[in-house]
Amino acid sequence: MKKAYIILSLGLSMTLFFHCGVKKKQASAGKDTKSMPVTGPSMTQAEIAQKRWPGTTQAQLDNGNTIYHTDCKKCHDVPAETKFGEEKWGQILDAMAPKAKLTEPQKSDLKLYILSQREYLLNQ
Ligand code: HEC
Numbered sequence: 432m433k434k435a436y437i438i439l440s441l442g443l444s445m446t447l448f449f450h451c452g453v454k455k456k457q458a459s460a461g462k463d464t465k466s467m468p469v470t471g472p473s474m475t476q477a478e479i480a481q482k483r484w485p486g487t488t489q490a491q492l493d494n495g496n497t498i499y500h501t502d503c504k505k506c507h508d509v510p511a512e513t514k515f516g517e518e519k520w521g522q523i524l525d526a527m528a529p530k531a532k533l534t535e536p537q538k539s540d541l542k543l544y545i546l547s548q549r550e551y552l553l554n555q
Contacts, residue, residue: 472554479554480547487543494537495544502531503541512549520545 470479480487503509515523520542528538 470550470554474551474554476547476551479550480543483547483550484543487547491540492544492547495540495542496548498531498533498537498541499544502533502537503527505531511552512545513552517546517549520549 469482474482477487477489477492480492499509524538524542524545528541533541
């Protein structure tokens with residue numbers, strides 16, 4: 432009776448050991464995909480933003496979207512997000528954020544929105 436119990440628990444722990452080993456392999460295989468291109472056509476704007484700027488929330492992107500299509504439109508129409516490169520957008524936002532009287536968090540949300548939307552559109 433005792434022997435059977437020992438054999439049973441031995442078998443169980445071997446199964447668990449094997450199971451964990453398989454799981455570990457899968458986890459490291461997942462890591463390898465990190466060396467692949469950062470974004471792709473199947474990714475949503477939020478996925479792109481979260482991959483490039485970890486911690487970005489959908490609320491930030493929504494806020495940036497609203498700012499772009501309201502505050503930034505007070506003086507002129509706004510161009511497509513794809514019109515400028517990332518560096519140029521940085522310069523434009525440095526010049527325009529004070530004109531639109533944006534706070535630092537608002538400016539940062541707007542930048543996250545514009546750059547991720549730009550990349551999303553360019554990937555399509
Ligand atoms: C108070 C009015 C005003 C507001 C608000 C404003 N802009 Fe402008 N914007 C201007 C003026 C004036 C120009 C053209 C002269 C210049 O570049 O300063 C301009 C030019 C631009 C250009 C063209 C730059 C280029 O090099 O072709 C872009 C893009 C732009 N604004 C984006 C924005 C964005 C994004 C916002 C919101 C953060 C914004 N603007 C808010 C007045 C404004």
